[in-house]
Amino acid sequence: MITLLDYGAGNVRSVINAIESLGEEVTIVATGEDILGAEKLVFPGVGAFGNMMQILAQRGFVAPLQAYLDSDRPFLGICLGLQALFAESEEAPGTQGLGFIPGTVKRFTTDLSVPHIGWNGLNAKKSSRLFNGLRGDEKFYFVHSYHVVPDDAACVLTTTDYGYEFVSSIQTGNVIATQFHPEKSGDVGLRILGNFVQGGTNQTTLGSDSRGTQLAKRIIACLDVRSNDQGDLVVTKGDRYDVREDGVVRNLGKPVELAREYYQQGADEITFLNITGFRDFPLEDLPMLEVLRRTSRNVFVPLTIGGGIRDYSDKNGREYKALDVAAEYFRSGADKVSIGSDAVLITEELRDGGGRSSPSAIEEIARVYGNQAVVISIDPRRVYVESPDEVPHQVIETRLPGPNGERYCWYQCTIKGGREGRDLDAVTLAQVCERLGAGEILLNCIDRDGTNLGFDTELINAVKHAVSIPVIASSGAGCVEHFHEVFTKTQAESALAAGIFHRREVLVSDVKEFLKTKVEVRA
Numbered sequence: 001m002i003t004l005l006d007y008g009a010g011n012v013r014s015v016i017n018a019i020e021s022l023g024e025e026v027t028i029v030a031t032g033e034d035i036l037g038a039e040k041l042v043f044p045g046v047g048a049f050g051n052m053m054q055i056l057a058q059r060g061f062v063a064p065l066q067a068y069l070d071s072d073r074p075f076l077g078i079c080l081g082l083q084a085l086f087a088e089s090e091e092a093p094g095t096q097g098l099g100f101i102p103g104t105v106k107r108f109t110t111d112l113s114v115p116h117i118g119w120n121g122l123n124a125k126k127s128s129r130l131f132n133g134l135r136g137d138e139k140f141y142f143v144h145s146y147h148v149v150p151d152d153a154a155c156v157l158t159t160t161d162y163g164y165e166f167v168s169s170i171q172t173g174n175v176i177a178t179q180f181h182p183e184k185s186g187d188v189g190l191r192i193l194g195n196f197v198q199g200g201t202n203q204t205t206l207g208s209d210s211r212g213t214q215l216a217k218r219i220i221a222c223l224d225v226r227s228n229d230q231g232d233l234v235v236t237k238g239d240r241y242d243v244r245e246d247g248v249v250r251n252l253g254k255p256v257e258l259a260r261e262y263y264q265q266g267a268d269e270i271t272f273l274n275i276t277g278f279r280d281f282p283l284e285d286l287p288m289l290e291v292l293r294r295t296s297r298n299v300f301v302p303l304t305i306g307g308g309i310r311d312y313s314d315k316n317g318r319e320y321k322a323l324d325v326a327a328e329y330f331r332s333g334a335d336k337v338s339i340g341s342d343a344v345l346i347t348e349e350l351r352d353g354g355g356r357s358s359p360s361a362i363e364e365i366a367r368v369y370g371n372q373a374v375v376i377s378i379d380p381r382r383v384y385v386e387s388p389d390e391v392p393h394q395v396i397e398t399r400l401p402g403p404n405g406e407r408y409c410w411y412q413c414t415i416k417g418g419r420e421g422r423d424l425d426a427v428t429l430a431q432v433c434e435r436l437g438a439g440e441i442l443l444n445c446i447d448r449d450g451t452n453l454g455f456d457t458e459l460i461n462a463v464k465h466a467v468s469i470p471v472i473a474s475s476g477a478g479c480v481e482h483f484h485e486v487f488t489k490t491q492a493e494s495a496l497a498a499g500i501f502h503r504r505e506v507l508v509s510d511v512k513e514f515l516k517t518k519v520e521v522r523a
């Protein structure tokens with residue numbers, strides 16, 4: 001029996017699902033007594049350090065946790081569950097951590113994008129039962145802006161390289177904690193969880209690569225989901241955002257089944273976009289929540305969901321916050337939420353009114369769930385101009401002249417699935433959202449969507465150079481070479497595609513196979 005500490009701030013569903021998939025039962029902590037009585041405790045910390053410690057204190061969990069750790073019974077901390085073991089974090093100065101391991105938690109100081117998101121390797125520093133059955137060159141899923149810095153290196157189990165070498169897991173006696181997410185790291189992550197669950201004394205020593213570890217470029221499969229005219233929830237696909245063919249919504253498959261297929265092909269992440277979320281209310285869209293719940297039961301890579309994340313009043317006048325919508329998505333199995341239309345409206349309001357009376361959805365969700373959980377989905381369209389000063393927007397010089405030979409263009413933000421163009425450019429939107437706390441940009445492109453013409457590398461470079469958070473290049477992939485092109489001509493950390501995967505023209509595994517000798521990818 002595994003006891004799991006869920007303090008209600010994020011996606012612990014996938015940890016429960018992963019442990020249950022190993023045939024183990026999970027019981028959830030309700031009181032401090034449950035912690036003290038646990039045989040094996042798993043603490044999947046999610047969100048932000050300050051919020052986490054505040055909730056642990058309010059629920060009376062701090063002293064029982066400290067007593068459990070002191071008793072040296074099996075403990076597995078994940079992500080913030082590792083950081084919580086330290087006394088303090090730069091993320092929340094003045095907030096006390098559990099103080100079990102002397103040291104502190106620091107923000108990444110590197111020129112690379114922060115958060116550190118994606119699949120990276122491990123340099124093993126000592127042997128451990130956690131490594132049984134591993135080779136040493138596997139990659140695991142990380143998503144964090146802060147990392148631990150122990151005073152004494154004796155507790156360091158592994159390090160990972162991201163700009164510099166940081167501590168990616170610790171072990172002291174039976175207390176083990178990882179910065180990466182085993183529950184989101186596919187089969188090798190399940191292996192690690194299994195090793196923890198099984199216990200035993202057998203220990204494996206892993207070899208380390210003297211070149212250090214490298215973050216892989218991620219390949220993401222995207223499923224645009226909506227109800228078709230018969231009311232069934234289907235995966236659809238647009239051609240420049242038009243999802244109807246001969247007046248009928250294209251039906252390319254069932255969301256849960258397709259997501260599972262892409263997971264088995266080696267997708268590094270799965271994204272679901274509820275593309276009519278702007279007009280429906282997600283909390284009433286129970287099938288979509290069910291899709292997430294069912295997918296997270298057997299897909300052990302990160303799941304992002306977008307569509308309809310905004311403040312809302314229902315027909316009875318009851319008000320809901322964007323945070324409530326996001327919370328329901330997280331509870332149902334999402335690791336990240338993506339905000340589209342509302343991000344545009346928030347940015348316009350800030351620009352036009354000079355400020356907001358209350359925190360925006362981006363700030364609210366980032367505060368509770370952490371920056372890494374907030375993705376901004378941008379739906380831009382090219383607008384050509386004769387000269388850069390023709391519009392008050394961030395204009396680029398383009399190698400693809402407009403219909404009248406224009407050599408400049410800007411990227412106009414749209415809302416409501418491309419139906420409404422706004423007086424705001426994509427570069428500004430990305431910059432403002434980063435300042436508000438977004439952790440990643442999902443950069444679509446209406447001109448390229450569904451065309452198989454390749455990614456718009458000019459758009460990607462314009463946005464990527466303007467922000468320091470990771471950018472997902474999206475729209476236009478038509479063959480494996482397009483992925484190579486986007487990773488060599490831009491600094492995008494990941495590339496997303498939909499149509500070629502849904503139509504089975506190219507498998508995710510084909511993309512990986514083609515890239516593996518050219519750019520770093522997860523095998």
Ligand code: 1PR
Nearest residue numbers: 238241275278307308340341377417450475476497498499
């Ligand atoms: O505005 O917060 O409710 O979120 C709605 C979300 O739904 C946004 O993320 C928006 O991008 C998405 N969306 C809305 N309408 C459409 C549509 O297609 N009619 N889909 C839509 C956007 C774009 C990509 C697509 C890539 C790759 N889909 O996600 O998967 O372009 O396609 P390709 O590889 O086939 O070229 P809100």
